[in-house]
Each structure stands twice: as C-alpha cells, then as structure tokens.
Amino acid sequence: MSNRPAVARVAVPGPLPAPLDYRVTGPVPATGARVRVPLGRRQVVGVVTALADVSDVPANRLRGLTDILDDQALLPAELLDFVLWAAGYYHYAPGEALATALPAGLRQGRAAATSRKTVWRITESGRAAQVDALARRAPRQAALLTRLQALGTVSAAHFPDADGDWRGGLTRLVEKGFAEALGVDDPGLIQGERRADTRLPLLNEAQAAAVAAIHDARGFTPLLVEGVTGSGKTEVYLHAIERALAHGTQVLVIVPEIGLTPQLLDRFARRLAARIAVLHSGLAAAERLDGWLAARDGLADVVIGTRSAVFTPLARPGLIVVDEEHDASLKQQDGFRYSARDLAVVRAQRLDVPVVLGSATPSLESLHNARRGRYRHLHLPQRAGGAAMPRFHLLDLRGRPLQDGLSSALIERVRAHLDDGGQALLFLNRRGFAPTLLCHECGWLAECDRCDARLTYHRHRRRLHCHHCDHERPIPRQCPDCGSLDLRPVGQGTERVGEAVQAAFPDTPMVRIDRDSTRRKGAFEAQMAAALRGDARILLGTQMLAKGHHLPDVTLVAIVDADQGLFGADFRAPERLAQLIVQVAGRAGRAERPGEVVIQTHHPEHPLLQVLIHAGYRRFAEDALLEREAAGLPPFSAMALLRAEAVDATAPRAFLERAREQAVETGVNGVHLLGPIPAPMERRAGRYRAQLLLQAARRADLQTLLGRWASRLGSLRESRRVRWALDVDPAEML
Ligand code: ADP
Ligand code: ZN
Ligand code: ZN
16 A cells, blocks of 8 residues: 555646546655646646545546656746635636636746847947937837936836837847847746935835834735825835845735836836836736746746736735725726736735735725724825915806817816826827717617627728727618718717817827727837927827826816716716716826816715815725715625627526526525626626626625535536526626
8 A cells, every 4th residue: 555645636628617636656756836737628728736645526527647747846836826816706717717817828828937038238339329310200119228227227028018119129229239138038027126326215204114114014014005196105105115125025016907018117117126026917928927937936026017927926025015005907897807906915924914905096905904993094284395285166068168078167277287297187088980870860879789789980090989899880871761962970988088178189199098099019108208308299099108107297187077977877886986086186286286177067065076075085085985885885895797698689688587586496585686687787798797796794694605616507407598697796797
C-alpha cells in the first residue's frame, strides 16, 4: 500500500458546479498546478484544486490525467482558495471562475514563463530634441517623446488605452533616431523613480491624518477615504504605498477602466522608486502573463490594474487600494459577475492586510459599512493646494428658448469663461446626433427591430445605430409608414451639441470626446493631449471625458442635460446620477482659478438636484440611505437576480417559473421571491429577457438558499431553452 494520492480534483472550464475527479497514475501534480484532462471528447486545461485518496466516482468511470503542465503550483494556495471562495459566493462554476481569474495565456496552456518583448529607450538626440517643434506636425509623437524624456524607457504596459496607435508613433521616433527599440527578456515592468525634480506637496492636515490612519493599520483594516474631487486622495495613496514599499511589501492598486490613464501611470512612475506591473485589457496575452508572473514572484512591487487585477498573485502583500470605489466598471457585467471592490475587501481580509477604498462619491454600500463601524472613515473635506470647490448654478430651462439643447444663458457662461482664459467642459452622456428620428407627418419613430429601443441618429456617419445591440442601417429618405419626407432628428447627442457649439464659437478650437470621435487609433490620446495642452478651449464629451482627468485650465463645467437620469427605473439611478454630476463637476477649477458648474434642467426643484447643489453628496447619500432603509433595499438587504433570455418569448418565463417552484421546494426561509417579471428593456438583440429577483433581509439566508438551489438550476428541463445567469449583488437591474 502506498499512500500517494490516487485522485486529483480538477476545476475544468465549463458550467460545472464542482471540480471533477481524475485518476492519478503517473507523477502526482501539485495542488494549484494546471493539468490537461479529457472532458467529453475534448482535452481541456484545468487546475488541480485538491488531491484525495478516494473518489465518489466508481473506479471504472474515473478517467486519467492526460498531462501535467506545471511542475509546481502555478497559483499560490492563497489565490486558489480565494478564487474558489469567490466562485462559491457568486455561485459560479469554479472552473470558469478560475479561467476568468487567470491570464488568457495560462488558461490556454501556455508555459508560465516570461517572454521576449520590446522596450523603447530614449537616445541622446531624443533627450536633446525639441518637443514643441514636433508638437505642431505630429502631436502623438510629441506626446510619446515627452513621456520617453521623463521615463527613459517605455513598454506596452505604459499604454492602457487599447485603441491608441502608440506603436506606430514609437516606430516614427525610432526612424528619427530619437529612440531605439530593444528586444529583452524582461517582465515589462515600469521602473519608477523618485525623481529629484518632483517636489512633494506638503500634506495638509486631513491628508496627513488619513496617511497616519492607514499607516497605523495593522492586519486587515478596511478604510474608506472620502475626499472631495481634487482633495489629494491620490497623494494619500502614494504616501501609503511608499510606506508599504519601505516595509518591503507589495501593493495592489485597482482602478476603474477609465481611471487607468497614462497620466496616472506617469504620476506613479515619477513618485515611487518601485517596479510597477500594469495589468489592463489592452495588453497582449504574453504581456499580461508577464505582469502576473512578476507579481507572483515578487519582482513587481506595485501592481496597478483594472477589475481582474484583484486576482493577481502576490508574493509579499502589504496593502490593497481601490480607487473610485463607487465606479460601476468595478463590477463585471457578464460571465463571472464579481465586484472587484467587494472582492478586494475579502482578499485583504484573507491576506490580513489593510485595504483602502477611495472616492469623492462613495457607494452607499461603503458608506453604510463605514457608519456601522466596519470601515474606518477618513475625510478629506477640502481641495488640496488651495483650490476652492466650484460654485453650482441650476439653469432652469422651462419656457426658455433652446438652440440644439443649449440655452442662451449657458452660451453666455461659456463665453465669459473663455474670455477669462479658462477652458469650458460640456458634458452630455449621449453620443450621436440625436437619440431618435421622428416622422413629423405621422409620428413614426425609428426603432430597432431587435430591441425595445430607439435607434440613434448619427448624422456624420449617415446611419441609424442601436446602442444596445449595435445594429445599424442607413438613414431612410422617407417615412416607412406614410412616405413623408419630413423626418426630423429629435433630442440632442454630442454630435448635434458639438455643431451648435461650433456655430456659436466659430473661432474657438473644440474637441469632442466620445466613442464615435475616438474610434480611430490614437484619436483619444491626441484629443486628450490637445485638451491638456490647452489647444482646445472647449471640451465636449460623454463620461469618457468626465472621470479622473486633471485638467487644470477647466473653469467651467456644464451639464447639458441633467434630466436624463432623474427618473430612471433602477433603484440605483439616483445614486449613479448624483455620482456622475459630482464627478463631472469635479473637473472644474482644480487649480488656481475658481470653477463654476452649471446644470441645465427642466426640473430645478427636483430634490436630488437641490440637495446635491446646496448640501453636497454626503447629505444626498444620507437621505438616500434612509430611503433605502425604509424600502428594505441594499445595503439594508441582500439581492440576487436570476436572469434568463431566449429568442422564444415564452421560454424565459417558463424557466423562471420552474426555477421559482424549485426554490420554494428547496425552502426559502427569509428570502422573498419577486417575479418572474420582464426585464426593463424586455427585448434586446432579438432575445426576450425576464428575471426573478431574490431579496433577503439577512445575507446569510440568501446564501443558504443559493447554496442549495443554484447548482440544481441547470438540471431543469426548461433551462436548456434559455440562456440564464445568476447575478449575486447585482449592480444593475436591467
Ligand atoms: P484626487 O485624487 O483627490 O482627485 P489628487 O491627489 O489628484 O486629488 O490631487 C489634486 C491636485 O492637487 C494634484 O495636482 C496634486 O498634485 C495636488 N495636491 C495634492 N495634495 C496636495 C497638497 N497637500 N498640497 C498641494 N497640492 C496638492
Ligand atoms: Zn410618417
Ligand atoms: Zn438593437
């Protein structure tokens, strides 16, 4: 008798509720190693989650391992356990959860080794070159040269914007002799350097107190840093990170997609004498793998990345930071629907390290946790460096003439700020020319055939485009119902407002920043660079422009249409709108010159707007928490949504009815079931959608039910006729 384990439990990709058992005949794989195993008629890559002596599967039905891909554990035990815990919490297949957590290269079976890659290094003539001379003809090259002069070398990790054609720009710089491209075996880390010429701002009292609180934290300590826009939160993180680095530990920094800008990376690289791994979706598989390995092996001191970076292995963890913790992009909205913010807190607990959540507009969940004493609450009530908070004005649009959505009062404010030498930022969260096309003769509206939604009118591209399913068609010349030629675009998108602004200010350079205007490679960077350099005086855009950016010359922020979000169906709509308004407003007056925010609305008496502008986000949040409490909504209850969709209109309902019965049979102590009801937009991309809402005053009751029930859903006959997904702690009710 030998006592070597005979069975490996392997998490394989696929909708299986648990790992599968395989017979070990040859060498024994390590727990946390990848193996190749048969699954049906295919061979797949899975991860060994445990070894055992015996299996419940009869010996004659147990299949053998095909191959062991890693000599040792690929994932440290801590990370493996964490991912499996998360799979359990979200009731998602563990093999799929692992596949989401691992870099693509690893889940395809690629060797866990660093690859050869290119880095670009500045040359002598590059150091001496005049950026200004280049800026006029080749703004992108100029921007790249500026970064190279500051950083010395760059690699793919420096360019989080997946669309940017930075490679082309660097190639031009190499041709000019300003840079050289080197092939190296190197994990592609950013070598940060505390440069002598960067003077550290003297922390103000609130910042110093926040830094001290983070520094004093021992072991697992969640801290919520609530700091108004421009209050120096990033400065606080940088100090806390420096302390953690000085103790020889690693820091994981999670930011929303839009927050991971070259601006932020350069700021980190100039401040931290550390090796920085950047993990973002624009990286090639090999580059992403390199960053992951460098973090695991302790080569990287700081890991900065978007959502999925929460699954980065860390050799010597010391601190986790989640910036813009309220941001919706921290929650994955398909597949493995995890919240990177919530998981960051769990991970910090398991690692026994402090976790800092920061925002100017904290989520109601985090504020609630702070009020209950679960999180330490740190405040930065003032802007840093002497900048004042902007003044707010509501522009009552009722009965006023509007030109393409702009009131004359707004135009006047823009003119006043431009005359004073400021920049004006106009925010409208709707791209395209107009949200729909109307027949003035018979009332026909351009609607998507595949969604319960209107088609957006894009004048420049001459298309009608559905923003929900991407369906496009040419603009009709005549009304398809009555044949009239009098078709009119109704409402405003950025394209239309942009034309109106240009008509009002024909001599003032403007940039429009939205998904349409930045489609071309490198366009986003070029336009942001023009905004930062001050070449553009008017900036118009969607939320691409609204978040995170530090634009010191912007003195006026105008919210062109605040009414859009005031009456949303989702119970989180007011919270999202308040966050958006405060974040956009926060772009105004961040430097010496005072800022002004004007909000155009037909509902100036609306309590949300009144509270926000007179009392601020904090007061709004307190009122909203009272309302949530009275209504028994999160964070005063726990929710899960079972969603189903199918081309057949009746199938989702049939599945959800059966699922509901099954839940009731399972026992629903303390859990309310609501539905099935149609989704707010019932048809999308040709599929009918419905949902069943589960709500419990106590999270434990919800988890007990899900634990018994979720794994049985797949066995319902009706489940085969739909696509279904369970969303625990849903961020959107759509
Ligand atoms: P936030 O992250 O809260 O938006 P930042 O950390 O980006 O704020 O700070 C906003 C601006 O104020 C930056 O230009 C930063 O360099 C500057 N700043 C931060 N802290 C101080 C300080 N204590 N004194 C002077 N300037 C500061
Ligand atoms: Zn008509
Ligand atoms: Zn559509």
